[in-house]
Amino acid sequence: xxxxxxxxxxxxxxxxxxxxxxxxxxxxxxxxxxxxxxxxxxxxxxxxxxxxxxxxxxxxxxxxxxxxxxxxxxxxxxxxxxxxxxxxxxxxxxxxxxxxxxxxxxxxxxxxxxxxxxxxxxxxxxxxxxxxxxxxxxxxxxxxxxxxxxxxxxxxxxxxxxxxxxxxxxxxxxxxxxxxxxxxxxxxxxxxxxxxxxxxxxxxxxxxxxxxxxxxxxxxxxxxxxxxxxxxxxxxxxxxxxxxxxxxxxxxxxxxxxxxxxxxxxxxxxxxxxxxxxxxxxxxxxxxxxxxxxxxxxxxxxxxxxxxxxxxxxxxxxxxxxxxxxxxxxxxxxxxxxxxxxxxxxxxxxxxxxxxxxxxxxxxxxxxxxxxxxxxxx
Numbered sequence: 001x002x003x004x005x006x007x008x009x010x011x012x013x014x015x016x017x018x019x020x021x022x023x024x025x026x027x028x029x030x031x032x033x034x035x036x037x038x039x040x041x042x043x044x045x046x047x048x049x050x051x052x053x054x055x056x057x058x059x060x061x062x063x064x065x066x067x068x069x070x071x072x073x074x075x076x077x078x079x080x081x082x083x084x085x086x087x088x089x090x091x092x093x094x095x096x097x098x099x100x101x102x103x104x105x106x107x108x109x110x111x112x113x114x115x116x117x118x119x120x121x122x123x124x125x126x127x128x129x130x131x132x133x134x135x136x137x138x139x140x141x142x143x144x145x146x147x148x149x150x151x152x153x154x155x156x157x158x159x160x161x162x163x164x165x166x167x168x169x170x171x172x173x174x175x176x177x178x179x180x181x182x183x184x185x186x187x188x189x190x191x192x193x194x195x196x197x198x199x200x201x202x203x204x205x206x207x208x209x210x211x212x213x214x215x216x217x218x219x220x221x222x223x224x225x226x227x228x229x230x231x232x233x234x235x236x237x238x239x240x241x242x243x244x245x246x247x248x249x250x251x252x253x254x255x256x257x258x259x260x261x262x263x264x265x266x267x268x269x270x271x272x273x274x275x276x277x278x279x280x281x282x283x284x285x286x287x288x289x290x291x292x293x294x295x296x297x298x299x300x301x302x303x304x305x306x307x308x309x310x311x312x313x314x315x316x317x318x319x320x321x322x323x324x325x326x327x328x329x330x331x332x333x334x335x336x337x338x339x340x341x342x343x344x345x346x347x348x349x350x351x352x353x354x355x356x357x358x359x360x361x362x363x364x365x366x367x368x369x370x371x372x373x374x375x376x377x378x
Contacts, residue, residue, distance in 0.1 A: 001338065006311055006331050006350050012338035013084075016191055018184035020177075021083055023170040025333050028277035029162030034285065035277030038308025041285040045317045046376035053363030058356045062367045064302055064325060065151060065247040065268065067123075070100035071352055072319060072367050075344070076306050076327030077127035077153065082110025083217070084337040086199035092336060093120035095344035104153050104327070107140070108224070112205030117147035127153040127251065128240075130232040136210050141243060143209075152244050153271070154237070157252025159230040162279040181217075234265050241266045249304065252279075254289045256296035269302035276307045276329050287321060291372075294322025312354025316362075319370040 001012055014022050028035030062072045075096050081088040089111040096103035097120045104125040105116050117124055126149045131137055144152070167173045171180030185192045201208075207215045207223065215223055241248060250262045251271035262270045272290045274283045286307040294303050305318045306327035315326040328351070335343035359365070362374040 003338075003343075003346065003350075006335070006347050009331070009334040009338045009343060009347060013334040016188060017084065017337050018181065018188050018191060020167070020171040020181050020184055021080075021337075023166040024080065024164075024172050025078070025084065025330055025337075027164060027166035028281065029164055029279055030281030032277060032281065034274055034281050034283050037285040038274065038277050038287070039310060041287040042308045042314050042317055045287065045321070047317070047320070047358070047362055048374050048376045049361050050363035050374075053365075055360045055363050055365045057365065058359045059366040060352055060355060060359075062325065064102075067102075067150065068100075069102060069325075071348065071355075072325050073101050073315060073348065073351060074125070074304070074325055074327045075101065075103040075332050076329045077104040077106035077109075077155075078329055078333050079106045079108035080110060080217070081106065081333060081336065082199065082205075083195060083202065084333055085340045086194050087111055087115070088195075088199075088336055089116050090119040091341040092332065092344060093117075093124055095336075095341045095348070096124075097121040098341075098345055099348045101348065102151070107155075107206055108204050110199075110202060110205055112209055113140070113143050113147055113149070114209075115205065117149070123148050123150035125149065125151040125153055127155055129155050129158060130229050130236050131227045132229045133227060134239075136207075137240075138243065139210055140206055141240075143206075145244075145246075149246075151247040151249065152240070153249045153251050154240055154267075155251045155275075156232060156237075157254075157273065157275050157279050158228055159232045160228050161224050162275070162281065164278060234261060237262075237265045237267070249302075251304075253293060254284050254286075256292045259293045259297050263297055263300045267301055269304060270297070271304040271306060271327060272323065273306045273327075287317070290318065290321040290323060312351040312356075313358050315351060316355050316358045316370060316374075319367065320372060320374050322372075 060071050089109045093103045093116050102125050104127050106127050107129050126144045171177050185196050204215045247268040249269035250267045252273050253259050253270045272293050302324050304325045305323035318326045335347035364370045
């Protein structure tokens with residue numbers, strides 16, 4: 001397997017994973033228009049190439065909430081990551097700690113908070129949904145605090161799951177889903193051995209621990225549909241803010257008014273995101289939404305971004321549009337599926353090398369120098 005760019009990992013993941021898993025991570029909502037726009041709008045952004053700027057010693061390090069990161073990148077939360085590689089969330093956390101960047105664990109992870117935190121040499125971040133069962137939310141927040149989670153990422157753009165038609169076609173959901181998944185797994189013997197057999201238990205670790213019973217893959221879609229809360233409002237943010245004393249980030253903001261509300265309700269940061277094109281098909285791409293949100297909140301909180309980032313150049317574009325940090329989703333999971341922890345560490349190195357080259361050629365010596373001045377204005 002020759003890997004020279006982050007995009008090579010997507011092809012490698014497709015060869016290794018059963019179809020239902022590849023389509024789950026690769027797909028989006030509806031006709032996938034927003035999924036495509038995330039990438040297209042980002043790659044359409046032109047950069048100003050500068051010369052004789054003296055940017056020989058490029059510094060990629062940054063700091064959020066008093067903690068340093070070697071790169072302006074984070075491993076974002078992705079549900080079911082433990083199905084893409086054996087105990088995948090734990091491998092992600094170890095890779096992040098080795099490289100020196102944060103890793104964000106999803107509520108709907110295969111590995112529990114306790115397992116992942118115990119595997120990481122650095123404090124992890126935790127992503128939480130607003131759920132109908134507030135007792136679960138309190139319980140999981142208490143567990144997060146007990147294992148030393150440093151930062152809470154509160155996802156607000158999933159009051160109800162978007163229509164993901166690929167999942168029904170692939171066998172993740174729909175008629176005869178269990179049999180279809182089993183047949184697909186038989187065509188991927190390496191995955192079947194490494195994850196299907198040796199990667200057990202295949203359940204939603206955080207949910208199972210709370211309920212006292214196994215909540216497995218076959219229950220995943222049903223559990224989401226039953227527990228997501230369409231009544232979510234800013235009062236829920238107040239409740240979380242009162243309970244959680246550490247840094248809190250609101251994830252899933254696309255509108256400047258919502259961003260200003262996040263400031264008013266005490267958030268420390270926000271993630272400009274459309275859930276990777278997996279929620280409202282036809283919503284703005286992150287690249288288009290980001291500049292006005294960054295302008296609306298300025299330095300009142302820390303602005304992060306995700307969705308559509310497939311290379312170090314894409315990450316640099318997000319920073320130039322106003323983000324202070326960039327979450328990697330699909331790019332990191334493709335690498336995990338292809339080569340486990342080593343793949344994740346390598347994809348972070350690839351991103352870092354690409355960013356270093358781009359910063360040198362745009363005359364940016366540090367992350368603080370990456371702003372709208374490096375963008376070509378037509």
